Amino acid sequence: MDGGTTSTAHPAPAPAGRSALNPHPDRLLPSDPAVRAIARRLYDSVRDLPLISPHGHVDPALLAANPAFTDPASLLVTPDHYVTRLLHANGVPLNELGLPDREGAPVAEPREVWRAFCTHWHHFLGTASRQWIESELFDVLGVREQPCADNADELYDQLVAELAKPAMRPRALFESFNIAVLATTDDPADDLRHHRELAADPEWSGRVVPTFRPDRYLDATSGEWPRALERLAEASGVETDSYRGLVRALEVRREHFRANGATATDHSAPDPEMAFLPEAEAERLFHEVRDGRAGPEGARLLSRQLLGENARMSSEDGMVMALHTGSCRNHHPRTFARYGADTGHDIPVRTEFTRALRPMLERFGTHPRFQTVVFTLDETVFSRELAPLAGFYPTVYLGAPWWFLDAPRAMRRFRDAVTETAGFHRTSGFIDDTRGFCSIPARHDTARRVDAGHLAGLVAEHVLGEDDAAEVLRDLNDGSPRRAFRL
Amino acid sequence: MDGGTTSTAHPAPAPAGRSALNPHPDRLLPSDPAVRAIARRLYDSVRDLPLISPHGHVDPALLAANPAFTDPASLLVTPDHYVTRLLHANGVPLNELGLPDREGAPVAEPREVWRAFCTHWHHFLGTASRQWIESELFDVLGVREQPCADNADELYDQLVAELAKPAMRPRALFESFNIAVLATTDDPADDLRHHRELAADPEWSGRVVPTFRPDRYLDATSGEWPRALERLAEASGVETDSYRGLVRALEVRREHFRANGATATDHSAPDPEMAFLPEAEAERLFHEVRDGRAGPEGARLLSRQLLGENARMSSEDGMVMALHTGSCRNHHPRTFARYGADTGHDIPVRTEFTRALRPMLERFGTHPRFQTVVFTLDETVFSRELAPLAGFYPTVYLGAPWWFLDAPRAMRRFRDAVTETAGFHRTSGFIDDTRGFCSIPARHDTARRVDAGHLAGLVAEHVLGEDDAAEVLRDLNDGSPRRAFRL
Amino acid sequence: MDGGTTSTAHPAPAPAGRSALNPHPDRLLPSDPAVRAIARRLYDSVRDLPLISPHGHVDPALLAANPAFTDPASLLVTPDHYVTRLLHANGVPLNELGLPDREGAPVAEPREVWRAFCTHWHHFLGTASRQWIESELFDVLGVREQPCADNADELYDQLVAELAKPAMRPRALFESFNIAVLATTDDPADDLRHHRELAADPEWSGRVVPTFRPDRYLDATSGEWPRALERLAEASGVETDSYRGLVRALEVRREHFRANGATATDHSAPDPEMAFLPEAEAERLFHEVRDGRAGPEGARLLSRQLLGENARMSSEDGMVMALHTGSCRNHHPRTFARYGADTGHDIPVRTEFTRALRPMLERFGTHPRFQTVVFTLDETVFSRELAPLAGFYPTVYLGAPWWFLDAPRAMRRFRDAVTETAGFHRTSGFIDDTRGFCSIPARHDTARRVDAGHLAGLVAEHVLGEDDAAEVLRDLNDGSPRRAFRL
Known part of the structure; x- marks a missing residue:
């Protein structure tokens, strides 16, 4: 007797034939009729607001060159x-x-x-x-x-x-999508040519801003790091063969980004820990890592030091520091070897914020120019760590549900978990984080529906009035992302 | 004044007298009338489907000997x-x-x-x-x-x-319960006599298959391990005084189990970590542990190596590897000393999967014959780790809520947490895991009600159509467990 | 171009003008009309019950001196x-x-x-x-x-x-609030004068009991510890220059508290770990820590040993050991330096209980006089650790949602997470933990509404009958806190 070794003996049932695609106008709103009526009114009041997209992965060349899909x-x-x-x-x-x-x-x-x-x-x-x-x-x-x-x-x-x-075409869609601001994610060595082309184009009036994402220059654990430093030196005109030089080169590129409209930096370190070594020590560590004498622990420490250095820069130039941490990238080595990065096997890990962010917040937590938006793939920190942090530090915004959590039920759990401690105004507003340009309106629409439903639930339970709910919802789609990302 | 030292001064109120036992036909379905109507239709469409029980603790002797309770x-x-x-x-x-x-x-x-x-x-x-x-x-x-x-x-x-x-009698109940397949959990040294008796019995047509559960032969940290190896040597006819011998003995017993209908192995290690040492190193470690020279760390490493070895075997013989990890067994030593194992004080602990499973998935994650079903007692990993893993690896099925989580509200949280990332078809379908034979139908019925309710909620929110929901629900009760356990 | 550095460019919308304050009589009850009707009946049956407040921070002087606010x-x-x-x-x-x-x-x-x-x-x-x-x-x-x-x-x-x-005035409010018992939180060196004044006052009939909170005498990692030991020696009349002396001094003060009505001790260690060293070893460690020879690890071990010693004392004098752990106190050093403790930046951290409590429960888990109530700021342990522990150990009560979790939706998550494993009778009943005397009735009222709503949901889903629900709700507001805190 054979126990069977094939999974396809009992395939999941595919539909017998064709069926209509017809998204319901009330989809994702609460099903209770009384709550739905409130939710519908709230949703209707924001459904046509312009979209603010403070974080995503649309290629700016798409809008500059405007090719057909x-x-x-x-x-x-x-x-x-x-x-x-x-x-x-x-x-x-x-x-x-x-x-x-x-x-x-x-x-x-x-x-x-x-x-x-x-x-x-x-x-x-x-x-x-x-x-x-x-x-x-x-x-x-x-x-x-x-x-x-x-x-x-x-x-x-x-x-x-x-x-x-x-x-x-992309530009026509940008307009019909009613996008007020679109932030792209860009390499510090990028000359931002496409952003400048768009800004200089008299026929183009959309706002497309770059975001400074220096991951590869900060990740001293990577074999690609030395090559990255060379590219950065080239782009900045500053030698990167010393810690001081690398820091200066990053500062120069941040200036370049700010001059081209950037308001934020973005960081996808494995975890949110930062180090703040004395400069001489950082310099010494830099050389040990470069010369291969520091081991993986030393390289990790240098990476954390460089992340901390970016926090310090944010406190000076006022760029918002967006933290996207907690993913184990490229989980399946063979798939990575065959197909490269961003191919579906970045898997979240448990992430700690309370202690990890402390050294940074000790320095910049009440600094008048510093600001951070903290995202997570680990839902457990919403009520335990991030809401309490954003509920005390005026510099900390609580990032909206992101990536795997950017889904209707997860968004509801987010609001349930954080609102009672931090309210609404300390949250960042929705980010679409998308690589699919055409998905932008659908993603924002989902968030609007879910937030309308959440607020309608609170109205129906007499936690807040419908007028207040409407004002909160409008702010989540306009003021919140503008404040959180200084747009 | 005495602060009081007795808990019984204010006993929890026992009912004043007799009251009817009359489970409501709509119990556990959503209470909203519109959603309940959908849920009832969905539930009715699966309530009488045969039961598939791919993991549990019914004693096969019960069906072979058929004694009265x-x-x-x-x-x-x-x-x-x-x-x-x-x-x-x-x-x-x-x-x-x-x-x-x-x-x-x-x-x-x-x-x-x-x-x-x-x-x-x-x-x-x-x-x-x-x-x-x-x-x-x-x-x-x-x-x-x-x-x-x-x-x-x-x-x-x-x-x-x-x-x-x-x-x-057990056999009559087996029939009236409408059980299509019942998997038992068996010791590798078991001769599977009862399974063979049932298979050979012309009056018996039920399908009862064994499951290979080698915990005691893999757990080199236990004082019972040397004695277990002796028993395994006896049962397999292979000397277990070397690593190679132990591995071979396990393989021989797996063959025996497969020949008697087994399609799966089951593992309750403390955590899901596996090791993959070179064979010579494993052999050396085996002898160090046997001779008491390796310390607890060495014994743990050997246990992980043996678990990894079972993953390798699964990739060869196609038996599905079910992982039930994350319990601190026998938490109260005195109760264990007096009453033995499985007496109610196995307490769950936080469990990590993303990094722990990586070495194994690096080897077998896309292997055409390998398959695993991963269970947890730690709800936090549903959205963070298991849904993303099952949402990428074709070899990973997401185990249904288990043990403490095998309860209506926990089951709902499970579906809420995983569906948006992994869909329905990557989940295992219900397992009853029961020691109580007569509880099998009630447990499956609970799962059917809860899943019907969950799907009805999605239908009511226009996330999917009722036809699709019905097909999903049928698959969860038939195709899903058959695929996940290769039944 | 300046990316903008001010958050106030897009302020959260403040209300345009005045609006009525008029809390709805059904607030926080479920919005589904059928469920709300049940919830309202359940809530009405307990809304006027006397309040039992087994843990909070009201100053007893307030009631003794009775000044106007x-x-x-x-x-x-x-x-x-x-x-x-x-x-x-x-x-x-x-x-x-x-x-x-x-x-x-x-x-x-x-x-x-x-x-x-x-x-x-x-x-x-x-x-x-x-x-x-x-x-x-x-x-x-x-x-x-x-x-x-x-x-x-x-x-x-x-x-x-x-x-x-x-x-x-406080006394008039105490009466109009209908408080049956109010437990304060007191320093072991306190002479409990205010409690004695109240007990001796013929015009005062309220029950106000102290709680023994020895944190500062157990925290050997603090620079204030030596000074604290001196104060304790003074208050107890026992020298605290040895481990044996310190333990004896604590015992003497516990007796004093019990003589003045205390039924419980309260502990806010960073985590729930306890040590149980042999006495000679503890004595040696005490002197090493005192003389600055033990390092931070030694000081932490001594703190855990002293917490364990309090568990032992509870098993002898029957005082209930309330554990409030898992907060990173005074997260922002500069705010602490300027404004002191309890100023809003105690931030929760992940907390482990299964393994941490094991040594203590090994000793006292089934002891006839010992009892503990375990609170957490980490929701993830509700279903994973605390419900299973309270569902086995007769000495362990599961503390109600506390601090950041003492909020309607968090309370619902608590009941959802624990009831299926531990039922209702192993939970502690509500604690208000308040510093705001006038908030006591509002906080208890919130808990009553939320629990009524939760139970109504179970009734509506036919999980239990309305009579049973009413009895459970009454017990949660009377018997449960009395049993859990031996009041």
Whole structure:
């Protein structure tokens, strides 16, 4: 007797045939009729507000060059690691999703990728990605059928045609999406050419600002670090062969970013710990690490020192320090070797903030120019650490749910966990953090629905009045992100 | 003045007298009328599906020998540590619940045990155990009154008579419970006689499969380990006086289990860490541990190495590796000394998976034959670690809520925490994990109600359609456990 | 271009003008009409029960001397770190809230403090503090308008006049609040004069009991410890220059407290770990720490040993050991230097109980006289550690949500997390832990509403009957705290 070794003997049921795609106007609002009525009024009062996107990964070249999108697979599937990871989990190798394999497996053509996506679409039931993509397909791309194996080719052709229209170019979408501010995420060595092109373009009036993301220059544990320092020296015109030089080079690039509209820096260290060594000690450590005499502990300490140095710079130049920590990057080494970073296997880890942030807050916690926004992938710190910190320090904003937590039920848990301790005004407002340009409105819309529902629940329980709720909701979509990111 | 030293001055209120036991047909479904209507339809569509029980602790001898149950105390109270632990917390010593005391305290007779249970039944209000036992009493045993001090003796007599009926024998119940597959948990040295008897019995058509649970042979930190190795050598016919021998003996027994229908192995290590030493190093470590030269750290490393070795075996023989980790066993040494293991004081601890599973997943995470189902007692990892892992690795299934978390509200939190990241199809389906044979239908019924309620909530919020919800629910009760455990 | 460095460019919207303060009679009850109807009946059945307050920070001198409160700022703002911390986070320095600054910043007058509070009142929307203060203002102080910048002076004058009335004196309020028992928190060196005055006062019939809080005598890591030992020697008449002497001195003071009505001790160690060294070793360690030869690890070990010694004492004198652990005290050193302790920057940290409590429970877990109530600021341990512990050990009560968790939604999460494992009778009942005397009824009322709502939800889902729910709710407000604290 064989115990069986195949998972496909009992496949998850795919839909029998075609079915309508028709997102309900009240989706994600509370189902209780009385609460829904309140939620609907609150949602209606903010649904058409301009979008403020203080953190995301849209390529500024997209808006500068304004090329047409070519097909739905390259737009919605291949570049979105939220999508590829779940397809991979359900048995589709990454090369069949259009990712180039360094080991040479054949890379699927967009049409094949789209077929794989449609065939496995039912695995997304209940996920946040399903919500966004349904909205994108319906609202932005005009699709009226749920993707499935049967209609994959038909949809593909329909979407290729749709994407060729002028109204579907990035700049036209930027306008129709009603984006008030879009912050990109940029390498300190970037010359910000695209941002300058946009700023200088008389036909372009949108606000697109860069964000200073110096991870690779701070991560002294990486084998790429020496090469990164060279690039930074080149970009800044400052030698980076000393600690003092590296710090100065970073300062020069921050100035460059600020001159081009940046208001914030962004950091994705493994954890939020920072070090504040005396300068002579930092200098010595820098040379030990550079010369390979410091070991992994020394390299980690230098990385933390450099992160702390950025906090100090923020207290001087007033750029908001956004902290995105707590992910174990590239969890599966073989997938990383074949497909590179950001391919769906960054897995969160437990993260500690109370003690980790203390040395930094000891220095800058009540500093008049310093400001930080703290994000987490570890929900347990919402009520235990981040709400109490943001409920005392005037410099600490509590970052909205991020990445895996950027989903309706997780967003509700966030508000439930933090509001009673920190109120609403110490939270950052929504960030979309997206690589998918067309998902921006759907993601903000989700947050607006969830926050409207949360506030409606409080109104229905007589915790606050509907007028107050409406004012809070408006602020979460306008004042909050502007304050938190100094936009 | 005496501050008072007795807890019983203000006893928790016991019910004044008798009251009806009458589980409501809509129990555990959402209370909102519109959502309940959806939930009821969904629940009705799966309530009578056959039960698949891929993990539990029913003794196969029970079905092979088919003896009558003698009395309600030995059936429902004494062997169920969920029940005895809460009675103990509320002041009833374990010997008064029928557990033999190695220090010689008098052991209560079943009728006395039953009286104690009935007298303290009100302490179970709101607990998951109360739910199951109410269903068992009502649906299986025909009881129509809540147990209380007043009716204890009457109920006892009634139940003794009931249990004597032929319809109450294990095999008859197995059939009336509509069990499609029942997996037991078995020692690798077990000859699986009862499983073979059942398979060979022409009057028996049920599917009862063993599960390979090698804990005691892998736990090199235990004083019992040397004796366990001897037993394994005997059972396998392979010398276990070397690492290579021990590994081979385990492989031989796995083959034996697979030949008798096993599809899975089960592991209850303290944490999920595994080691993958080179074979020569493992061999050296084995001898150091055996000879008492390795210390506790060395013994722990060997245990992790042996767990890793089982992962390797799974990648070869295709048996699914179920991981049940994160419990501090036998927390109260004196109770352990008097009453032995599994007596209600295994207490969960914080557990880490992202980093712990990485070395194993580096090797087998995308292996075509390997598969694991990961369970936890630490809810915090649902959204942070397990959903992201199961949302990328095709070999990782997310285990359903287990043990303390196998309760209605905890099950809801589980679905809330994982669905948005991993969807439904990467979860394992319900496991009852029970030692109480008669609780099997009640436990599965609870899971069906809770999942129906969860899905109804999503339908009511227009996150998915009712047709999709029904298909998901059917799959959770059929395809999911079959896929996850390769049944 | 300047990225902007000021947070006030987009201030959170303050209300345009005056609005009514009118707490809804059904506030905090579930909004579903059918569930609310049940909740209302349950709440009504306990709303007027006498209050039992087994843990809080009311100064007994307040009741002994019975002075009039002078103004709303000194009553509601300056001494309440829940209030000052959130005002501080929203930009109001602590000296402007009436806290004396050791560095000499001018301290605001009460009227100015009140103005700052009113101007920033909208930042409290959605917080637990807002709930309590609204109730206090409305029910106790007769205010009928929400505080705002416009009415600050008017309200101030109105409240100064109100507070001058005889009915607003502490003793009169104690009676109108219907307090059955009030436990204070007291220093072991305290002579308990005020408690004795009250007990001896023929015009006073309230029950006010002290609680033995020996933190400063157990914390050998503090620079204040040697001075504390001197004070203890003085108070006890026992030399504290040896371990044996210190232990004896503590025992003597415990006797004194018990003779004056105390039933419990209270401990706010950083974590719940205890040590149980042989006496000779403890004695040696004591001298090493005293003489500065032990280092911080030695001092910490001695602190844990002294906490363990208090557990041993509890097993002998029957005083309940309340554990309030898991806070990183005085997180911002500069604020601590300027304003002292309890000024809003005690930040919770992750806390472990399963392993930490094991050595103590090994000794006293089933001891007939020992009893402990375990509180936490780390919600993750509710389902994982505390419910399982309280669900086995008859000596362990699960402390109600405390401090940051003492808020409606957090209280619901608590019941959801623990009830299925531990039931209701192993929980402690509500503790208000307040420094604000006038907030006592509002806080208990919140707990009654939330528990009524939780139980109503269970009734509506047919998990338990309404009669059972009513009995549970009554017990939570009477029997539970009396049992847990042996009152």
